[in-house]
Amino acid sequence: xxxxxxxxxxxxxxxxxxxxxxxxxxxxxxxxxxxxxxxxxxxxxxxxxxxxxxxxxxxxxxxxxxxxxxxxxxxxxxxxxxxxxxx
Numbered sequence: 518x519x520x521x522x523x524x525x526x527x528x529x530x531x532x533x534x535x536x537x538x539x540x541x542x543x544x545x546x547x548x549x550x551x552x553x554x555x556x557x558x559x560x561x562x563x564x565x566x567x568x569x570x571x572x573x574x575x576x577x578x579x580x581x582x583x584x585x586x587x588x589x590x591x592x593x594x595x596x597x598x599x600x601x602x603x604x
Contacts, residue, residue: 557587
């Protein structure tokens, strides 16, 4: 199974706010064998950690073993550009 991050590198699609700041990164788990597809589907049903998705575009590409993946978005922590005075 491969893990792919989306939204971390320049040029990748990312979720942004109204000011263009990145607010979310997506982690996508891509199974490579039928056994991994079954495990991932079961895991997604047992937990709410990832969403199991069937990608119709993969069905047309014979290079992919399984046209499915699981993904979850994580919030990006926005650090202030200036230190706040504490005290």
